[in-house]
Amino acid sequence: MSKVKSLADLRKMRDELQTKVSLREKSDNPEKLVQVKVSMATCGIASGAKEVMNHMIEEMDRQAIEAIVTQTGCMGYCHAEPTIEVTLPGNDPVVFGHVDNTKANEIIEKYIIRGELVDGIIPVNYETVKENKNE
Template identity: 70%
Template sequence: MTKVKSLDDLKKMREQLQSQVSLRVNSETPEKMVQVKVSMATCGIASGAKEIMNLFVNELDRRAIDAVITQTGCMGYCFAEPTIEVTIPGKEPVVFGYVNAQKANEIIEQYVVAGNLVDGIIPANYETVKDQKNK
């Protein structure tokens, strides 16, 4: 019979994971890791944000890139969903829109790994409706 995973297996994995992370970044603080936030309000979910988040989980794990991947609410760019915000250590966050599987792979390959900007960035000076109202 195949053994079913339990929290005991997580304990074992933790030791292995901790040594790997310590070796590579010498710190466990998220600021030292690539941070990916996936917008997951109704607009994002209906546009395929779950698949994009899953792709980042699988691909960053496969490439052994130290990262944290989290969800966030609507960033106000419903027209450009799925949207993601990527922060590379030491750099300003960048928001990408219309992220499909192909674009997600391009972002990982070109931006996260090589540090080159790719098409599809929502400019930081772009105003959401909320920003305009707060003026």
């Protein structure tokens, strides 16, 4: 019977990841990594945000893309859920709406890897929302 994974295996994986020089340098400065935030409030979850986040994690793991994937609250775009915000190093954040697994693949292939914009961008206007601390 195969051994069940444990925290000890996670430590082994840490050692493997640490040997990747670029990743080690970037871990000290997370702004040098691609950042993906998935809107995960009731509206997003009911529209499939959880599946999209899971898919993006699997896909970026498979393609060994160095990125940080986190969750965020409702950005007020309930009509366009699931929404994701992608920040490429040195660029302003871009929010994509109506993201399903197919769209997520397109965002990874074109925007995250090649930096080419794809359809479905929501114009940024949530600065005021952030100021109100009401994400």
